[in-house]
Amino acid sequence: MRGYLSFLRADRRWLLGCFALFLFCSFGHTFFVSLFSADIRESLGLSHGQFGSLFTVATLAGALALAQLGKVVDRHPAGRVVPALMLMLAAGAVALALATNVWVLLLALFLLRLFGQGMLSHTSFTLAGRWFDRERGRATSVATLGLNTAEALFPLAVVAVLAVVGWREAWWLVAGALVLLAWPMSVLVRRERAPLRAAGERPTAPARSWTRNQTLRDPYFFLLLTAMAAPALIGNTVFFHQAHLAELRGWPPALSASAFSVYAAVTVAANLAGGVLVDRVTGLRLVPCFLLPLGAGLLVLAVVEGPWSMLVFMALYGVTNGLSLSLIGTVWPEVYGVAHLGAIRSNIVVVLVLASAAGPGAAGLLIDAGVGYPSQVAALGAYCLLASAAALWFVPRIRARLRLERRPAV
DSSP: OHHHHHHHHHTHHHHHHHHHHHHHHGGGSHHHHGGGHHHHHHHHTOOHHHHHHHHHHHHHHHHHHHHHHTTHHHHSOHHHHHHHHHHHHHHHHHHHHHOOSHHHHHHHHHHHIIIIIIIIHHHHHHHHHHHOSTTHHHHHHHHHHHHHHHHHHHHHHHHHHHTTSOHHHHHHHHHHHHHHHHHHHHHHHOSOOOOOOOTTOOOBOOOOOOOHHHHHTOHHHHHHHHHHTHHHHHHHHHHHTHHHHHHHHTOOTHHHHHHHHHHHHHHHHHHHHHHHHHHHHOHHHHTTTTTHHHHHHHHHHHHOOSTHHHHHHHHHHHHHHHHHHHHHHHHHHHHHOSTTHHHHHHHHHHHHHHHHHHHHHHHHHHHHTTOOHHHHHHHHHHHHHHHHHHHHHHHHHHHHHHHHHTOBOO
16 A cells, blocks of 8 residues: 555655546536537437437447547647647537537537547546556556546536536536646646666567557457457446346346446456556456456346346446456557557557447447346356457467567677
């Protein structure tokens, strides 16, 4: 604990910058936008399906745009990129405040999803990967706590604001806050940080920095993605259809709220512990095992009909999700270097977004086709176990390749 606190004090400038980026990215996340869903639909005369479809289109379009825009983090200093992204996010907030038809609404959602959920979180992960090496796991876990903080505080703040002003005025306040904070954020992230070596550590040749095209031709890249994308695919699928499962089993509505409290607490604890663990053993070594809690939780949820199975699942999913927040920011720079990390990560974000969007839809179609939902949950659990077994084969081969790339310098 003392080492963690000294790390926070010594590198507070860069850690605060990455934390703040995750805090501000929440303005484009589903949980924040959904707080205004009823007001938006009422003002524009939209049904649940129409607003949901617009949100999905904006999300997919934002993900595709990020695949091209993500590389700017590699090519330009953070002191220029970060304020530009915050101003574009502010433009999305302004567009939403002014939206009186579906086209302006679609533009607003596109800007919020691209520059909020997409680019600000992508930039935070990329900067943490570039600025830190031996401490990369802890840096990533601290950074992602910004989103956890937003999830805990912003819904309460929105309720308080909406008690005083309208929903459009609330988005004007969001835009104003982003504009005012753009310059301080520029100052905060302007100074680059060189990763530190341990005392007495021999200098080594830097790991090969792969380009995006080289990464896409590497078969291990896609094998890693099969494991790393699992929490996004599975979490969104189970959460989206949890009401259906509760209806099938006659569970009380209050169970969901209790389960989410357990999930949130375990996620934060696992995230912080995962950061320390990654720094000690490397992220790659955790890939074969981080999905095992989620796989076990899914099998319990599929087989056990008692309400306690949901609590067990959410706790075990919290372990995997917390670890994945550390791994998603550390594995890619560990394997592919940092010179083109922004471009590489932009492709990863596209896959994660597509996985999170495809899972609920595919599960819904299977339910309509008569495939039992518990059986689908069991299949997702088997997927986690198979992905972990595959990782036992390909991770040692990636590590062997890295050892060849990082021979001691003469």
